[in-house]
Amino acid sequence: MELKYKLLALDMDGTLLTDQHDISPETERWIRKAMQAGVHVCLSTGRGFDEAVPFGEKLGLNTPMITANGSEIWRSPYELYHRDLLDKAVIARMHGLAQRYGVWFWAYSVEGSYNEKNWDPALLDVNQWVKFGYHTEDDDIRHKLMMELQTMGGLEITNSSPYNLEINPAGVNKASGIRTVCELLGIQMSETVAVGDSLNDLAAIQAAGLGVAMGNAQLAVQENADVVTASNNDDGIAWIIRDYILPKE
The missing domain is CATH 3.30.1240.10 (Hypothetical Protein, Haloacid Dehalogenase-like Hydrolase; Chain: A; domain 2)
Incomplete structure (x- = not known):
């Protein structure tokens, strides 16, 4: 059965990470299930590369990564594809x-x-x-x-x-980052799920095939999302993978 969504783009702080700045075992379990089913999982964060890559490594990601809100696109960990600089x-x-x-x-x-x-x-x-x-x-x-x-x-x-x-x-954000990742992977924006909690996630949530706001997200983000899931402390990502991304068993 072909997957409707082929890319899961995850914000880190307030989304992938709990308030203790770690990934819960349940969220990690479902992310790995998504990867096993053929879903590309992409970190999409405001953090710089050095602060993001350890979490990608923890999850075993070898897929593209978006850092600094889209100013840097990595083809794979440690392989830079594109960078936009401020004057x-x-x-x-x-x-x-x-x-x-x-x-x-x-x-x-x-x-x-x-x-x-x-x-x-x-x-x-x-x-x-x-x-x-x-x-x-x-x-x-x-x-x-x-x-x-x-x-x-x-x-x-x-x-x-x-x-x-x-x-x-201007024009550099997580949505532009996800579009670039889609080009790299040969998939459409309509086949993406973007999850986040803050205004730096808003463009991506509006542009993705499925835009998801965390339960702890800022109100403007929740109002513009297709779905509001549970909070970052309550495995909101796991719920989205289970109910919207993986085919029903």
């Missing part, structure tokens, strides 16, 4: 905003990840930058940052929690 002048401006508003920031580059503890201005022109982010629980400051970023133009602005902002080049 260095834009990184400098975004760092300046973090300084002006006094908020925590982080920046992912090919060479490593940085925040205010290890930031070195000398790296600005040397490194290749793939993502920038801010974290603040002050709604007013976060809104002001959002307004400033929007006036800069050429940016894709999402979040991976209600308290942060994540910035990629």
Whole structure:
């Protein structure tokens, strides 16, 4: 029996991972069942490569992987297929905003990840930058940052929690990443399932054949999903694999 869905794209934090930042045995069991049935399982995360690949290895994945919200597409673990970079002048401006508003920031580059503890201005022109982010629980400051970023133009602005902002080049997101993975695997977007919990998952959830929001997902994500499953602590992915992806036994 041919599978309706051939690619399962999984966000990590708040989706694949529990609040203890691990993969539950039940979720892992069902992911392995999906793989045995011929489903491609793809990590699709805002994390950088180094933070994502250990979980792919734990699951035994040898399939494409999407990191830094789609700025990096890996043909297989350790084999880069495509990378989109942020302009260095834009990184400098975004760092300046973090300084002006006094908020925590982080920046992912090919060479490593940085925040205010290890930031070195000398790296600005040397490194290749793939993502920038801010974290603040002050709604007013976060809104002001959002307004400033929007006036800069050429940016894709999402979040991976209600308290942060994540910035990629315009048009680069998990949906564009999944489209690239589909091209690599020779499958259609209609044959994909995308699962996530935050605004950086929204484009993928809207573009996939089946868009799934976790039970713990932000409200805007739940409202735009085809299905809302259980939370990341209650094996929501296992339920989707069992009820929507694998043929009924």
